[in-house]
């Protein structure tokens with residue numbers, strides 16, 4: 001999988017020219033061929049790389065899975081109900097908690113997410129909203145059945161079904177990130193691009209985009225493939241009061257069309273008709289009350305009511321501010337057994353495609369949807 005101009009996901013950028021040739025030979029549209037998006041021999045361990053550890057999590061793209069538009073639903077924010085002394089999530093004496101930076105990122109060892117009571121899950125939602133991204137080490141999450149993992153994630157909201165990404169057979173609620181063993185397409189990518197960084201908040205085009213999000217590692221390269229996160233609430237706080245005040249009341253459009261087109265152009269799927277939604281540029285978190293910048297270069301298109309040059313300039317400023325703010329970012333290193341939980345409402349993230357030895361990288365994401373973004377008035 002090479003990083004894309006849109007959200008990094010499992011579309012593996014097959015060699016389009018080769019696919020077209022193959023399709024012409026078979027007299028079928030090349031897009032029908034693109035389902036074989038990894039080398040099954042390599043995934044089985046027959047080509048010099050180790051076998052996929054979780055083959056039941058390998059991506060499939062089911063063209064028969066199409067869905068009607070998402071219906072609005074009432075989101076229950078469990079983070080609001082949490083005991084913020086975290087007695088269930090972070091019991092004293094048994095759990096080690098290391099903050100990666102002052103504003104964003106924490107590493108936790110010594111608690112098994114899969115055993116949390118509902119009170120513990122409420123605490124999890126709140127702790128993640130406060131810390132923005134938390135890496136839980138030594139988890140058994142990947143070894144649960146896929147249904148058990150989904151049941152756990154479903155506590156936090158309605159499962160989002162991604163419009164284009166690969167999923168384990170029969171489980172479209174799981175979004176897979178997979179770069180197959182022996183896949184060296186990254187070389188082609190870097191022939192034309194200087195960096196794989198692509199900041200985004202996941203599927204911000206939805207009317208009710210996801211909140212508490214789970215990403216767990218299945219297979220990883222020896223080194224590389226870390227994930228970067230930025231604290232969009234701290235990014236808001238760093239702005240001058242005058243500038244913050246001006247941003248309040250503005251809305252931006254977020255579009256799913258480009259991601260859908262990208263998928264179709266590469267022979268991928270489209271599970272739902274693409275949507276465009278407007279969201280406030282500054283949104284408020286329902287549990288913490290924090291305000292955060294909510295525009296991202298992957299899905300945001302323009303600021304409503306501004307002229308194109310004005311909108312482009314303001315969005316570029318906000319994207320640069322988030323991207324250059326290394327003093328409110330965290331870099332999460334994956335270890336075997338890590339589950340990373342982030343709050344997609346107050347963070348952005350980027351995959352880093354920096355390993356070039358053809359080692360497999362395979363992760364699964366469970367992403368419950370949350371409330372429709374709302375804003376609360378500017379406070380000086």
Ligand SMILES: O=C(O)CCC(=O)C(=O)O
Nearest residue numbers: 008177202226227351365
């Ligand atoms: O591969 C990664 O590190 C992150 C991919 C991503 O953007 C996601 O899972 O939402």
Ligand SMILES: [Fe+2]
Nearest residue numbers: 007008202349
């Ligand atoms: Fe993402």
